[in-house]
Amino acid sequence: MRRATLLLAASLALFGMTEVGAAAWIHAKGYVAQRLIASAWSHASAGRAPRRPWPWADLRPVARLTVPARHIELYVLDDASRRSLAFGPGLVAGTAPPASGGNTVIVAHRDTHFAFLKRLAPGDEIDLQPAGGRIVRYRVEDASIVDRSQTDVMENEGTPRLTLITCYPFDAIRPGTALRYVVVAARVA
Amino acid sequence: MERGKAGEFIVLGVRAVLGGIVVALALGFAAIVLASNAQAAGTVAPADARAGELLLTTGTPGEYTVAPTVETEVAITVSGVAARTRVTQSFHNPGAEFVEGVYVFPLPDKAAVDHLEMQIGNRVIVGEIQEKDAARKSYEQAKSAGRKAALVEQQRPNLFTNSVAQIGPDEMVRITIEYQQTLGYENGVYRLRFPLAITPRYVPMKAPVEALPEERKALEASDAPLVQPAFESAGPTDLVNPVDIAVSIDAGVPLGAVSSSYHDVRIDRPDTGHALVSLAKDQEEADHDFELTWSLAPAAAPQAALFTEPVAGRDYALLMVVPPTPDAAQKAAFQAVPREMVLVIDTSGSMQGASIAQAKAAVDEALDRLDERDRFNIVEFNSILRPMWPQALPATSANVRSARDWVAKLKAEGGTEMAPALTFALDGSDTPGYLRQVVFMTDGGVENEDQLFRLIAQRLGSSRLFTVGIGSAPNTHFMTKAARFGRGTFTYVGDVREVHEKMAALFAKIESPVLQDVQVRWADGSPVETFPERVPDLYLGEPVMLSAAAASFAGTVIVSGTLGTRPWSVALTPSSSPTASGVGALWARAKIAALMDAMRQGGDAEKLRTQVVAVALEHHLVSAYTSLVAVDETPTGPATRTLKTALVHAALPRGSGGGAIPQTDTSATLQLLLGLLALAAAAIVALIGRSAMQPRAA
Numbered sequence: 001m002r003r004a005t006l007l008l009a010a011s012l013a014l015f016g017m018t019e020v021g022a023a024a025w026i027h028a029k030g031y032v033a034q035r036l037i038a039s040a041w042s043h044a045s046a047g048r049a050p051r052r053p054w055p056w057a058d059l060r061p062v063a064r065l066t067v068p069a070r071h072i073e074l075y076v077l078d079d080a081s082r083r084s085l086a087f088g089p090g091l092v093a094g095t096a097p098p099a100s101g102g103n104t105v106i107v108a109h110r111d112t113h114f115a116f117l118k119r120l121a122p123g124d125e126i127d128l129q130p131a132g133g134r135i136v137r138y139r140v141e142d143a144s145i146v147d148r149s150q151t152d153v154m155e156n157e158g159t160p161r162l163t164l165i166t167c168y169p170f171d172a173i174r175p176g177t178a179l180r181y182v183v184v185a186a187r188v189a
Numbered sequence: 190m191e192r193g194k195a196g197e198f199i200v201l202g203v204r205a206v207l208g209g210i211v212v213a214l215a216l217g218f219a220a221i222v223l224a225s226n227a228q229a230a231g232t233v234a235p236a237d238a239r240a241g242e243l244l245l246t247t248g249t250p251g252e253y254t255v256a257p258t259v260e261t262e263v264a265i266t267v268s269g270v271a272a273r274t275r276v277t278q279s280f281h282n283p284g285a286e287f288v289e290g291v292y293v294f295p296l297p298d299k300a301a302v303d304h305l306e307m308q309i310g311n312r313v314i315v316g317e318i319q320e321k322d323a324a325r326k327s328y329e330q331a332k333s334a335g336r337k338a339a340l341v342e343q344q345r346p347n348l349f350t351n352s353v354a355q356i357g358p359d360e361m362v363r364i365t366i367e368y369q370q371t372l373g374y375e376n377g378v379y380r381l382r383f384p385l386a387i388t389p390r391y392v393p394m395k396a397p398v399e400a401l402p403e404e405r406k407a408l409e410a411s412d413a414p415l416v417q418p419a420f421e422s423a424g425p426t427d428l429v430n431p432v433d434i435a436v437s438i439d440a441g442v443p444l445g446a447v448s449s450s451y452h453d454v455r456i457d458r459p460d461t462g463h464a465l466v467s468l469a470k471d472q473e474e475a476d477h478d479f480e481l482t483w484s485l486a487p488a489a490a491p492q493a494a495l496f497t498e499p500v501a502g503r504d505y506a507l508l509m510v511v512p513p514t515p516d517a518a519q520k521a522a523f524q525a526v527p528r529e530m531v532l533v534i535d536t537s538g539s540m541q542g543a544s545i546a547q548a549k550a551a552v553d554e555a556l557d558r559l560d561e562r563d564r565f566n567i568v569e570f571n572s573i574l575r576p577m578w579p580q581a582l583p584a585t586s587a588n589v590r591s592a593r594d595w596v597a598k599l600k601a602e603g604g605t606e607m608a609p610a611l612t613f614a615l616d617g618s619d620t621p622g623y624l625r626q627v628v629f630m631t632d633g634g635v636e637n638e639d640q641l642f643r644l645i646a647q648r649l650g651s652s653r654l655f656t657v658g659i660g661s662a663p664n665t666h667f668m669t670k671a672a673r674f675g676r677g678t679f680t681y682v683g684d685v686r687e688v689h690e691k692m693a694a695l696f697a698k699i700e701s702p703v704l705q706d707v708q709v710r711w712a713d714g715s716p717v718e719t720f721p722e723r724v725p726d727l728y729l730g731e732p733v734m735l736s737a738a739a740a741s742f743a744g745t746v747i748v749s750g751t752l753g754t755r756p757w758s759v760a761l762t763p764s765s766s767p768t769a770s771g772v773g774a775l776w777a778r779a780k781i782a783a784l785m786d787a788m789r790q791g792g793d794a795e796k797l798r799t800q801v802v803a804v805a806l807e808h809h810l811v812s813a814y815t816s817l818v819a820v821d822e823t824p825t826g827p828a829t830r831t832l833k834t835a836l837v838h839a840a841l842p843r844g845s846g847g848g849a850i851p852q853t854d855t856s857a858t859l860q861l862l863l864g865l866l867a868l869a870a871a872a873i874v875a876l877i878g879r880s881a882m883q884p885r886a887a
Binding site for chain 1: 538539541572600602603604850851852853854855856857858859860861862863864865866867868869870871872874875877878
């Protein structure tokens with residue numbers, strides 16, 4: 001009887017710790033990867049040969065995204081697949097390259113890198129610096145919630161702008177929501 | 190005793206963390222409460238866009254204009270070895286303002302586009318050919334004067350844009366484009382493809398230094414940034430770009446089986462030499478290519494054909510010769526040579542979904558074909574290059590097994606940096622005693638095509654490059670050309686069920702002797718301008734296809750070559766049957782392709798450009814430097830310089846996994862909560878266990 005109770009308690013504890021560990025791992029991976037990419041980025045922008053953020057990395061930072069007023073600094077990757085998003089925000093394939101004339105669409109996780117989107121308000125300034133390029137400034141115009149099928153927010157036409165997208169609601173417990181939070185910022189300089 | 194101690198230890202440990210857990214638990218419940226509030230708030234801001242409609246942002250936030258929609262009708266008439274296609278695009282503007290519609294659409298890579306018509310109500314305006322800048326100017330002038338105009342421009346040899354100015358509110362403008370093409374013919378089967386989807390092209394962030402000896406201004410025209418449409422997935426009921434296709438086949442001789450590779454069709458056979466093919470559904474989504482194949486009745490299969498057409502004082506000819514099948518002795522001698530095979534797989538993001546599965550199946554098929562004397566290696570590339578081994582290893586069963594495991598784990602992610610992969614596979618090395626064959630599997634979603642062609646031409650050495658097109662919308666122009674520069678062939682696999690059959694056909698080709706040194710001798714020795722100038726090496730089942738121009742074609746033509754090790758030749762006379770129309774346009778299209786190739790290989794750009802323009806204008810063809818433009822004389826719209834422009838949506842290629850905004854949530858919160866709950870439960874169980882023990886201890 002006592003053994004059974006202990007066994008139950010131990011296995012529950014073990015399960016609990018793995019789950020908490022897994023959750024912590026998601027956050028840790030997102031944080032550490034960004035720091036490693038940051039160091040690779042400054043390495044490259046110092047004029048030295050580009051190197052991989054970590055030896056087996058198969059992704060590449062394409063832009064540095066900063067929100068000076070909110071002390072946000074993120075490195076945007078060239079891929080928006082589920083696997084890459086664990087390491088950082090991703091540029092959606094087929095949308096305009098960072099700081100170009102079209103609509104640059106960047107997506108990231110709602111609970112890690114893009115958790116700050118909910119605090120962005122119209123008028124906030126976002127800076128985007130493409131790899132090897134000059135900083136371009138965008139100003140937040142609008143935020144809205146759309147269904148994931150409304151891909152028109154990723155259309156590459158009209159005015160030069162930056163579209164940041166993450167899942168909505170921000171504090172949902174279960175993953176897999178159909179809603180997206182979309183922040184649109186117009187290019188100002 | 191021991192057990193009791195261990196139990197005590199655990200209980201102690203649990204008690205130690207208990208305090209923390211209670212706090213965490215409280216936090217967890219708070220999170221649940223907060224989250225459910227947020228979920229309720231999610232329904233607040235529904236956007237009012239409907240699927241299948243295209244919205245344009247205007248200057249004012251929150252204000253939209255609806256962009257025009259396009260419906261396409263395709264009518265293809267096949268006669269003998271050529272086909273003429275009439276594509277009608279109906280632009281409809283559902284909005285309340287005059288707009289300009291821009292539609293990006295693919296055509297077969299050898300299409301000679303020579304006719305444009307714009308139909309407004311009952312009026313038909315026929316387009317004329319002009320140099321690209323002049324045509325653009327005519328179009329812009331008409332647009333700003335409020336007159337309707339249509340402009341067809343070539344973006345890539347297989348990708349065109351159609352711009353239509355001043356489409357009025359709720360108005361329909363019909364644009365008709367016509368082109369001529371030759372049919373694919375291989376192993377006794379004719380193949381007609383109508384491309385319906387565009388694979389979103391990947392634009393490399395920076396061109397690798399090695400691939401760029403020097404950027405040539407001349408190539409700007411062909412490597413210019415692409416206008417890319419926004420991609421959209423069809424909703425359950427609405428089609429993004431509905432298409433209707435009808436094909437009429439007049440083979441001239443009795444037909445064998447006719448079949449559609451990827452679409453359900455109705456096939457009527459009015460008599461033995463004719464077939465009428467139409468889609469089973471009224472309309473299909475333009476998200477995967479249409480392909481029709483047919484064979485001729487066994488006795489009617491041609492070994493050689495020569496068609497001629499006089500145009501403006503010159504004679505043009507189209508020649509097709511099917512070489513005989515090599516016999517067993519020739520095959521055995523060829524197969525005795527061991528091979529070194531390098532399999533290159535594109536694992537970029539655009540390969541996600543069905544495409545990567547097809548590529549894996551194709552590699553499996555290739556591995557089956559290797560024997561112990563052969564050597565092989567596998568390379569995957571996306572944003573980076575990852576070879577399985579630094580160099581090819583013998584195809585022992587252990588090596589093949591580990592290769593299969595390696596391939597099974599491949600995933601499609603990242604960009605398409607093709608140059609490093611080509612550089613690796615075509616290392617210019619030649620392994621003595623081995624036939625070096627590179628099989629390159631990709632959807633060709635790249636933009637820097639010309640750089641890659643140069644790379645292949647420079648590094649090929651004695652290797653042969655075979656391209657395999659994967660997915661529902663591979664870039665066949667790129668892959669056909671790449672195979673030509675690589676002196677190999679291009680194979681298209683459109684469906685995972687076809688992998689076995691198509692790859693088996695490719696390997697049968699690779700393992701068979703080649704027809705080499707093909708020569709064509711024209712009767713009277715008068716100068717003949719042929720394209721291609723030199724007939725390339727031919728693999729099993731491939732015909733000799735040649736376009737020629739001369740003052741006149743009379744008398745016999747002799748085609749000869751070396752088949753395996755033996756000489757081979759055939760003699761032809763022009764058929765006295767009524768001349769085939771469009772042969773001249775095909776010749777001109779082949780000449781333009783040859784001139785553009787010469788430019789790619791470093792020819793005098795300005796001179797070649799002038800030649801392209803001259804041929805294109807003479808034959809009324811759209812090219813990199815000429816466009817078709819149709820302008821209405823009567824103004825019908827507002828005279829304005831700021832007409833709104835809408836890029837008409839393209840449907841995403843089928844199976845590419847797109848069509849939704851990426852999923853951007855993690856299971857972190859859920860796991861954290863589950864974990865904390867489990868820890869709390871563990872604590873409770875431990876507590877209960879302990880208190881149940883206490884009385885006994887006392």
